[in-house]
Amino acid sequence: MPRSQRSFKIRAALRGSLFRNAMRCVEMLAKRNPDRYPYCDRDTRKLKIMDITRFGRYETVTDGVGLIYSFANVGIIIGTRGVVLIDTSSATFSKQIWLTLRAQTSLPIEHIIFTHGHIDHVTGVQRFLDDAAEHGFPRPTIWGHEKMLARFDRYERMPGWITEVNRRQFGSNNVGKSIPASYVRPDYVFSDSIVIDFEGEPVELYHADAETDDAAWVWLPQRGVAYVGDLLLNSLPNTGNPNKVQRNTLGWAMALEAIAAKQPQHLMGGHFQPIAGDQCQEVLIETARALRYLHDAVVDRLNAGRWPEQILSEKLQLPEDLRSKPYLREVYGCCEFVVRDVLRQYAGWWTGHPAELFPLSRAEMGAEMVGLVGADRLRERIRELMTQQQCATALPLAVMLTDSPEVTAADRDLLATVLEKLSDSERSFIARNLFAQEAAAAKRSQSG
Numbered sequence: 201m202p203r204s205q206r207s208f209k210i211r212a213a214l215r216g217s218l219f220r221n222a223m224r225c226v227e228m229l230a231k232r233n234p235d236r237y238p239y240c241d242r243d244t245r246k247l248k249i250m251d252i253t254r255f256g257r258y259e260t261v262t263d264g265v266g267l268i269y270s271f272a273n274v275g276i277i278i279g280t281r282g283v284v285l286i287d288t289s290s291a292t293f294s295k296q297i298w299l300t301l302r303a304q305t306s307l308p309i310e311h312i313i314f315t316h317g318h319i320d321h322v323t324g325v326q327r328f329l330d331d332a333a334e335h336g337f338p339r340p341t342i343w344g345h346e347k348m349l350a351r352f353d354r355y356e357r358m359p360g361w362i363t364e365v366n367r368r369q370f371g372s373n374n375v376g377k378s379i380p381a382s383y384v385r386p387d388y389v390f391s392d393s394i395v396i397d398f399e400g401e402p403v404e405l406y407h408a409d410a411e412t413d414d415a416a417w418v419w420l421p422q423r424g425v426a427y428v429g430d431l432l433l434n435s436l437p438n439t440g441n442p443n444k445v446q447r448n449t450l451g452w453a454m455a456l457e458a459i460a461a462k463q464p465q466h467l468m469g470g471h472f473q474p475i476a477g478d479q480c481q482e483v484l485i486e487t488a489r490a491l492r493y494l495h496d497a498v499v500d501r502l503n504a505g506r507w508p509e510q511i512l513s514e515k516l517q518l519p520e521d522l523r524s525k526p527y528l529r530e531v532y533g534c535c536e537f538v539v540r541d542v543l544r545q546y547a548g549w550w551t552g553h554p555a556e557l558f559p560l561s562r563a564e565m566g567a568e569m570v571g572l573v574g575a576d577r578l579r580e581r582i583r584e585l586m587t588q589q590q591c592a593t594a595l596p597l598a599v600m601l602t603d604s605p606e607v608t609a610a611d612r613d614l615l616a617t618v619l620e621k622l623s624d625s626e627r628s629f630i631a632r633n634l635f636a637q638e639a640a641a642a643k644r645s646q647s648g
C-alpha cells in the first residue's frame with residue numbers, strides 16, 4: 201500500500217472513531233432533549249430521518265458502489281482507473297468524508313455529480329477539487345441539472361434570508377455559518393437526461409422537478425442501482441416547506457414512478473440508509489401514491505369550486521394504509537404542508553378568506569379585539585382553552601393579546617407557553633421548530 205494511502209487510512213480511522221463518539225454524545229443529548237435536535241422522532245425518541253452515529257462511515261452497497269454517511273450522504277462508484285462521487289455533502293463534513301474516501305481508494309476523482317443545489321449536497325465540493333490539485337490529478341468534471349445555475353445565482357443574492365429561514369427551520373444559529381458567499385457551478389449541465397461514460401459503463405442522469413426544480417437522479421443500469429438524492433427521505437416528502445420556494449408535489453410523484461420503472465435493486469440517497477430488493481419498489485410506489493393522493497385531493501376540490509381556505513379547513517390526511525408506513529411518517533414534511541404546496545402551485549396566494557385580501561395589521565387586530573372584549577376576558581379565555589388542551593384555538597387569541605396596546609410581560613409569557621405546548625405536540629420537526637422559535641422570540645421581547 202502506498203505511504204500516502206496508509207496515512208490516509210490511519211487518519212480516517214482516528215477521525216472516524218472520534219467523530220462517531222462525538223455523534224453518540226449528540227444522540228444521547230438528543231434523546232434527553234428532543235426539542236433541541238431536529239432529527240429526533242417524538243414517538244420513539246430516536247434520531248430517525250438520519251442516524252448521525254453513522255456519519256463518516258463507508259458502506260458497500262454492491263460491488264464497486266458505496267456510500268459515505270453524512271449530512272448529506274455521498275455516493276461513490278469506484279472503477280479501475282478513477283472514482284465518481286455523487287454529491288459532496290456540506291463544507292462542514294467534507295473533510296471527514298474525504299478522509300473516509302481516501303481510506304477506501306487512492307484513485308483520482310474523475311466525475312462529481314450534484315443531485316441538486318441544496319447546500320448540504322454541494323458545498324463540500326472544494327475539498328475534492330483540492331484533493332485533485334494536491335495529488336496532481338486532473339480536476340474532476342462536475343455535472344448537474346441546468347437549473348442549478350439560477351439556483352446558485354439566487355443563493356448568492358439572498359444569503360441573509362436563507363440563513364434566517366434555515367435558522368428557524370432547524371432551530372439552530374449555526375446553520376448560517378455553513379452558508380457560503382459563492383458556489384462552485386457544474387462544468388456540464390443537462391436538461392432532461394444525459395449519460396456519462398465512466399470506463400465504458402453508462403452512468404445515467406435524469407432530471408426531476410420535485411423537491412427542487414434542479415434535481416437529478418442517477419441510474420446505473422448495469423448494476424440496478426439508483427441514487428435518488430433527496431427524492432426519498434424516510435418521511436412524508438417535504439413539499440410545501442413554509443418559507444422555501446415552490447416545490448412540485450406531482451413532479452415528485454412522477455420522478456419516483458420513473459425510478460420505480462427502472463426496477464432498481466438498490467436505492468441510495470442523501471439522508472437514508474440504502475434500501476435493497478423488493479423494498480425498493482414498495483418505498484418508491486407508496487411514496488408516489490401518497491403524494492398523488494394529496495395532490496389529486498386538492499385538484500379535485502379546486503375543480504369543484506372549493507376555495508383554498510375551505511380545502512385547508514378539511515385537514516386532509518393520508519388514507520389509513522399509507523399513514524401506517526414507517527417511511528411516510530410526518531417527521532419532516534406533513535400533510536398540511538403538502539396541501540399548501542399544491543394550493544400555492546395552482547391557486548396563488550389568496551385563500552379566499554375576505555379578511556385576508558387586505559388584512560389588518562397585527563396591531564390593529566389586537567387593539568380591536570382587546571377593545572371589544574377587554575384584555576382580562578381574553579386572558580381568562582386563553583387559560584380556559586389551555587386547560588382544555590385546545591392550544592391551537594388559544595394561539596390566535598394569545599397573539600391578539602400580545603399585539604394589543606395593553607400587553608404585559610405575563611401575556612408574552614402566556615403566548616410563549618401556548619407556543620411551547622403546540623411545539624411539543626407537533627410531529628413535523630419543521631413545525632415544531634417554528635413554534636419553538638416563536639416562543640423564544642416572545643420571551644426575548646418580554647425581557648427586552
Ligand SMILES: [Zn+2]
Binds near residue numbers: 320430470
Ligand atoms: Zn439534503
